[in-house]
Amino acid sequence: MMTLQDIDWEHWTPVEDATLLFVIRGGRILLIHKKRGFGAGKINGPGGRIEPGETPEECALREVEEELRIRPLNVDYAGLLQFQFVDGFSIRGHVYRAADFEGTPVETDEAIPLWCETDALPFERMWADDPVWFPHLLAGRRFSGRFIFEGERMVEYRVVEEEEEFECET
Numbered sequence: 757m758m759t760l761q762d763i764d765w766e767h768w769t770p771v772e773d774a775t776l777l778f779v780i781r782g783g784r785i786l787l788i789h790k791k792r793g794f795g796a797g798k799i800n801g802p803g804g805r806i807e808p809g810e811t812p813e814e815c816a817l818r819e820v821e822e823e824l825r826i827r828p829l830n831v832d833y834a835g836l837l838q839f840q841f842v843d844g845f846s847i848r849g850h851v852y853r854a855a856d857f858e859g860t861p862v863e864t865d866e867a868i869p870l871w872c873e874t875d876a877l878p879f880e881r882m883w884a885d886d887p888v889w890f891p892h893l894l895a896g897r898r899f900s901g902r903f904i905f906e907g908e909r910m911v912e913y914r915v916v917e918e919e920e921e922f923e924c925e926t
């Protein structure tokens with residue numbers, strides 16, 4: 757079975773680059789029930805794949821607007837997630853948090869908005885990796901994580917707190 761040590765992470769290039777953006781306000785976090793795409797049926801943050809010519813932050817804002825029809829405000833970089841699947845697929849997630857937003861979250865053809873108390877998250881309906889990095893996200897820390905997945909099963913992971921935002925070309 758593939759392990760974290762089998763991968764040359766310094767030269768690792770993902771098949772896909774994507775984003776996640778979490779609005780966290782007043783002890784609650786805005787999640788979505790994802791209706792389609794990768795991870796359909798799960799609870800996740802709004803987000804999606806980066807399009808050509810887009811920066812990760814531009815993608816994060818576009819995806820939230822497309823999925824929930826709101827505009828995040830006071831957006832801050834939170835972390836980087838590197839997922840390697842044993843079948844060869846890989847995806848990198850650029851994670852952002854926002855302290856506020858404009859508009860009213862509504863259901864779209866991609867997502868149903870779901871406000872959750874930050875101390876009662878529905879991890880059983882989320883990706884298996886979420887419980888290991890959400891504590892950093894909720895505490896306002898910067899973090900990075902590396903994960904091996906076999907299908908939806910998390911095989912191995914390493915998550916660390918980061919001092920600074922690190923450069924990452926997409």
Ligand SMILES: Nc1ncnc2c1[nH]c(=O)n2[C@H]1C[C@H](O)[C@@H](COP(=O)(O)OP(=O)(O)OP(=O)(O)O)O1
Pocket residue numbers: 774775776792793794795800801802803804805806839847849866883884885886
């Ligand atoms: N393991 C894990 N944990 C948490 N979040 C994620 C993962 N893997 C992931 O891919 N993700 C996130 C990252 C992205 O936000 C989405 C995947 O993007 P997707 O919704 O498929 O991209 P879109 O461009 O919106 O796709 P379509 O809607 O066009 O099909 O999941």
